[in-house]
Amino acid sequence: MELINWVIDLGPSVMMPIIFFLLALCFRVPIGKAFKAAMLVGIGFVGINLIITLLLESIGPAAESMVERFNLNLTIIDPGWPVAAAIGWGSPIVPFAVFGLILVNIILLFLKATKTVNIDIFNFWIFMIVGAIVYTLSGNIWLGVIASIVHFLVTLYIADKTASRIQEDYQLKGISFPHGTTAIFVPVGIAINWIIERIPGLRDVKADPETVTKKFGIFGEPMTLGALIGTLLGILAGFDVAAVLTLGITVAAVMVLLPKMVDVLVEGLNIIREAAETFLKRRFPDREFYIAMDTALLIARPSVLATGLLMIPTTLLLAVILPGNRLLPFTDLASLSFLFAMCAPYLKQNMVRLYITGIAIMTLVLYIGTDIAAGFTEAANLSNVALPSSFHKETELANLVGGATTPLGWIIIKIAGLLS
Structure with a gap:
């Protein structure tokens, strides 16, 4: 566990190049080419x-300002996914869970029950x-x-089933996304796409980035969408x-630069994938x-990123109007794109469909977060x-982007509660 914790503490920017360098050597890639591939992945x-x-640093203050400006008084605070990650890695179950997850993956690969490494x-x-x-x-470590x-x-299972569709849509070969938050949605x-396809008028709305750019020209390009959405968020936040x-x-720059960084990573990934x-x-x-990857590779699509910002x-509006909700969206507001990045291919990268799906997902997340806050x-x-020092000790917590606030996480927690 000391070794694993040391590797985890390096962060993905260092950890992933080391892993990919070792993988490249295992696949007989010449050491110079393996180093280049690993460095490209790291860069x-x-x-x-x-x-x-x-x-996050740009949108975060805007989100906080909106919360204060609209005087949202809800009793459960979203501390963000880094806090949830710290809870996951700080739990007593960690030594058994980490080795258990790795062992299960190896067994499933041996039995041909999964394709994902x-x-x-x-x-x-x-x-x-x-x-x-x-x-x-429950007090039961094995549970x-x-x-x-x-x-x-x-x-x-979801990663295996979605891999081919996502690879084709995002032009990424040989990888899958067993991301315990994104995949579950x-x-x-x-389901949302199935419903929309049966609603006349709504099913005919074309709102993928290519169609929007073709129809609106410069006003439909990712950088313009980013500038407009960023400006709207600033106005709602009450900025000068x-x-x-x-x-x-800043948001326009993110819309343009993020896909280019993904291209650099994919260039290194392709060297190893082909070998x-x-x-x-x-x-x-x-x-x-x-090969499993983080869904950070998927949020670079303009449709996903733009919808996440909207x-x-x-x-925040849903948090106010949903009856019974007590969860105040806060730190994770800037990370909402992660929740539906894997849904995008099944929604034809259509921003209207993505937005409707986002509303459905956030409704589920807010209610689940409210329900599991005590645990x-x-x-x-x-x-x-x-x-954070601004959080009162008596404040209840539940984050927006994480495994516990997915429908699957909620079901598992509820069943475990009955068993204990």
Whole structure:
């Protein structure tokens, strides 16, 4: 566990290049080419993280200002996914859960029950936050481990089933996305799309980025959409003119730069993928394997990123009007694009359909977060997680983007509660 914690503490920007360098050597890639591929993956992650951090640091104050400006007095606070990750990695179940998840993946690969090689160890926290809450509520460490593994198994299944569609739509070969938050909402996107296809008029609305750009010209391009959405968010936040314009330019820059950083990462990934494909096909001619990746690669699509930004004020409105909701959206507001990134191919990258799906997803998240807040807060206390100084000790917690506030996470927590 000391070794695993040391690797995790490096962060994905360092951890992933090391993993990919070792993988490249295993697949007989020459050391110079392996180094180049690993460095490109690392540089891509650094670039993606820098731009996402820029987005979070720009949108975060706007979201906080909206919360204060609209005087949203709700009793459960969203501390953000970093706090949820700290709970997942700080729980007593960690030693057993981490090795259990890795062992389960190896067994499933051996039995040909999955195609996904899940090297995205950093995001194991998404499964372990569910296990941490189950352990906190039940006091049974093995029930917590089993809860994490069940969440992992369902996510692997969805990753395998969605891989070909996502690879084709995003032009990414040989990878899948066993992301315990994003993958779980794919069925919601499929269901929403099925309903929309049966509604005359609505089903005929074309709102994918290509159609919007073709119809509106420069006003439909990603940088213009980013500038308009950033400006709108600044106005809703009550910023002055200079701050509004700055936010507009910043969001426009994110819309343009993020896809370019993804291209750098994919360039390195393709070197390893091609070598892996050749190596594995020679030894396992009847098998196909996918390398697991973080959904950060998917949010660069203009349709996903733009819809995620539009969902910020929408989520705040939902928090106010939904009867019975007590969860105040806060830190995770800037990360909402992650929730429906894997849904986009099934919604034809249509921003209207994505927006409707976003409303459905956030409605589920707010109600689930309200319901599990007590367990989430206890898990945070048990893991000795440091919270922002602005948070009162008596405040209940539940984040928006994480495994526990998905329908699957909620079901697992409820079933575990009955078993305990």
